[in-house]
Amino acid sequence: MTGKKVHIIDTTLRDGEQAAGVVFSLEEKMQIAALLDKAGVPELEIGMPAISQEEKENIKTLVHAGFSFNCLAWCRAVCSDVDEAAATGAQGVHISFPVSSIHLNALGKNELWVMKKLSEVLTYASGRFSYVTVGAQDASRAGFPFLSDFIGQAVLCGASRIRIADTVGIMNPFSVSKLFTKLKKECPHVPFEFHGHNDLGMATANTFTALCSGAEAASVTVNGLGERSGNAVLEELVMALSLSGNIQPDIHTEYLSELSALVQQASGRVLSDMKPITGKFAISHESGIHTQCMLTDRTTYQIIDAASVGRKEEPFVFGKHSGRTAINRFFSSRGYQLTDKESLTMLCEVKQEAIKLKRSLSESELLNLYKKR
Template structure:
């Protein structure tokens, strides 16, 4: 029997760079992306083109340097963000959609209906550019479930390829993650994005994968905003042999040894 195929979305160059003290030069970003591509990473979240010219230049070079991985651009629900990502040649345009009442009312000062309308406008621009369209549910672990279901239905209607469930503030446990993912198994590919605030990013990612998630967000060494993201090596170690991620642990470790001085700005010992 063939082993079920799952996919890694590496966000070292986006969420990972939000770690305190972590910042990459253009050359370093390209080196990291090329190493990820060689490892067999399916999707590389290469950055946020809307951040400015330097970010766009790096994104374009990453796109040219990678042979197999699909290159993902992260965007707010903003047409200028989306156009910048399209212009950079991104394969996948990812839209971050605030899902919790706290973010919608206090951060954006919008209503749920306005959010749903904004998703439609964004999707139309992405489809016209013939790009893959994915939606991320920001702060989904604290969201009202009825609204989450509305976003998912909207995503399906607009032909989004993937829904990303984000535990943005890192409050889930493996049990609650399992419950959420099973409820999200609604006929659209599911991606999970776990934070490590309670030290459970790997455990939650494992639970979500076993419960049906197809795409799993990870970073090299588990770097990321605040306490970090799911550590790619640790995640693969736990599930070694249970799924086909297309990644050799031996090759991953070899590439990480080369990248460690770049990521942590320490002298190489090899």
């Protein structure tokens, strides 16, 4: 996959904010957008103008703020939404259409209605935007013959890109690979985007797979923020592409930790300490076997270079699983040279204290243990 180009679309300000109970102020949106711009994300889906006049004004402010990324407004399949989007000055518009029988039945619509609306709304939008993308909502549960017809008609009507949405997160990497292999065989020249939800915990893996199976673009959110269990995670996808897929997205990854912290604060959604890439413990180590090797070569047990994601390397954690090598190195760095007997005694005391407290010890607690002896 070396040399493959992937296009990242961030939808934190649209689909991310659709997470239950999340509301971003305009100031927060501007801060998030500014950091995404610094990170080099080329396209942002910045909101739904039809929500309210305030939302439309916020989108207009973002559009005219001088950022380098392309701004995309999200619309339902109605011409009035396209008008609202055009009024913001957004460079592009995304129009979403239901394509599964489940969604169509719930809306009281059918496939004929979709095809008629597709021609009507895309023709209308093409007169107002040079860049129109089309979303196949709930594509993962749509019948393939209709999905294929939908894609063909969308392209004929001027769609610049087709979003294949796994709206309820039902897919897995195998089904994603199968679908995109089939899509690219039938529609080899159509630019596809994958939009994954995380209901079964596979959104980021599915997005990675889609990009390795023919999709040219992916829409993601910072921290995976989004409805229900969220979306594919920007920072995890970018690092996975780089380190596991040998694909280098044009993203300045040194901003990822700052972005993650900002969105965590603005959304009020607290991240797990074990979250990959930006979680507190993502680059922390306690095990004696691990730390002994890592003193020689940190990559022995850590593939994430802290600086590459805007972090500092974490000092080793001292607790129940620590080893003498790490203990000796810590005290040596503080000017204390322990004898073999002292280091063994300290190691035993550290383990006992960690078991008693049911946690690791801070560096100050470790020093206090030594000084109390």
